[in-house]
Amino acid sequence: MSYKEKVISLEQALAMIQSDMNVVTGLGAGEAQLIMNSIHTIADRVKNVTITNCLSMASGEFLKEEYVDAFNIDGWFFSPPLRRAFKNGNVSFIPNHLHLAGWKRLDHVKPDIFVGTASMPDEHGFISLSTSNTYESQMIENAGIVILEINPNYPRTFGDVEIHYTDIDYFIEADYKVPSLPDTIPNEKDLKIGAYIADLIHDGDTLQLGIGGIPNAVASALKGKKDLGIHTEMMTSGMVDLIECGAVTGKKKTLHKGKHVATFALGNQKLYDFINNNPSVMILNGKYVNDPAVIGLNDNMVSINTALEVDLTGQVCSESIGHIQFSGTGGQSDTAVGAQNAKNGRSFIALYSTAMVKNPVTGEREEKSKIVPFLKPGAIVTLSRNDVDMVVTEYGIAHLRGTNVRERIERLIAIAHPDFRDEILKEAHELGLIFDK
Template identity: 60%
Template structure:
């Protein structure tokens, strides 16, 4: 008869957890606030005994030594589905072991499984309840799917983490080891929208109707959109990231979910990231549910909601409509994430719409003079090496502070004309000349 291991026997220390890692292991960690801080902050301490450990991450928020300090890059490699500012800083500081896994986020774990077997899944969860169940709390983008397939599962359980519902619960019998921790839930501060953000937000809000179902990305512009929707009624939420802006809409009675085709009355997401107030709101809140990102972010699932609206940001758009949202030339900035998932799904929806937003210009340092200069973010062609996050075949509407360019179904000539109209006025003539010079139009 097999020995039954009690919950008490599953508790181990951080050092004991680290002792389970060996050279060549493939580790997957939770997304954003779901990453196991205590283990990762001590991971570098075993660098002298391991080599070629791959840590697969997504939007890491903890400045752990194992990747921030380049001296550990022979011991630990970081593969990521989505870069964070910390990763960009680590690369700048000389860590050459960091690389991106190109992906549509809903397929991230599914496709990764064809290439690499996960040896260890490490994430976070709530403390076990009286029935022996724990909640994965902040993310189910890929966590539960990977957890089921991993050889070994180690979770940091923490009384401060919100208990969330949907498909977040697992029994402790499905966990190999737990490390009890007591740190505060990682907070991701809201970007305060500026004047340009609110201008763009107002353009989009004017195109959103009562009863629409919304998806918002991350940043000042999506926050401004949320703030501009306070006069709407019965909005639904089917989104990738659940943000503080969305919480505000729910608290104000603007987002009720009553008009949704499915999950009626429920606010659906893959992960939550934001303020302490946000975490308090989702804790034990049955109106908020998180499901596997493979399902939630599937364009086919998103399309089942009528009037689905997708709102995301990009870094650069060329005059044919190609959106580079993840890199500045060949330098990785973030990743495609769920941009294509949600933009395509929204357009498949009955009366659905997709908005891609950006400022018309940005300031960059001139490599010759060293002085900062203003350049257009609407360009004749993308910077060499840029990743196309949303193809011109999938773009719907592009929005800057100068208006909305409706591109769906348009010709390249029409796209050039419409995108130039929402470019900064001082670049419009130059863009037209360049478009003719390179043969986009005649």
């Protein structure tokens, strides 16, 4: 069957979705935008359709309360639309380490339909999964039906994302722009944290960076370095800046030398233009890229992640506010542990020392410490205290590797906001976390 014979309309694709089916879509920009933005239109004829997504970029019309009987939504990583819809009762989170997300889910349930995105076929009939292969190729191999929205705006990437069109059931021809994330301009706190971390990154190190003000500040502070490498979960716009200024070359990498390795890309148009037809960029399966054992094969590996709060023993919560799911584990544990498996590897957890939190009684916002004697009741431990290396705030770095609890308390209080240090120490004594001799 030719490629053209596999092209169907959006309406034909939606007609394939029936009650009680499991539908999986791609991560971030790899999400099937046409289908996900229109799937609510079939709510009058289906019930109990389960949609599984990750870092959804769609409008979320199907998440409205009026469609709760038609759709259930399971998320590997909550984005704002899922957070807002959680109270409707049909949204749930899938606990996961990113490198295991795909195959563990498949061990539980196989998708009836996978819907994703792809670049246009080349002269040999190969399409590219483009911006993500975190779990997408695993789902394609196991789904009953595979539908890809093929789009001339999507970059053609290399790695293990190339699939011949004959291995895909159906295509929808689309022409929307690749979903993007706006660049976050680092603030004063971000720049201080970025400078602390940059001081401990050496020429020739290999990096994993996330997105946001702090990672962007780190990237900006690294522009004077030489021969850095990239082995990261997420390819970001800031990484392109480091490559273009010559700070990142990949020449010193011990794994995939000279290649910029990621499992998905999400950022601005400059990023998508850079990865298009670029053989130096490898988009590889998340089960490989984020495997801590694989990450550890990169000598001088550095992992940089952010957190919501850290307790005095080193437990890191990065995905919930108390018991309420906010985002997800993602690759934080994968990359933090993987970096420490590496020769000369280092792992950073970065956060502001305080946050403005609404008082439930007065409704007023109050400044609260994010270095705390204990995590909020019900808070999810994203990174075990056994796996924490260094914690960074705008007040410095707490080196926790190999330290005892007393040392951790002292070092973490030292990087807490000065206004809260005495209070935190007092509470640590009252809780019996520490005693004076």
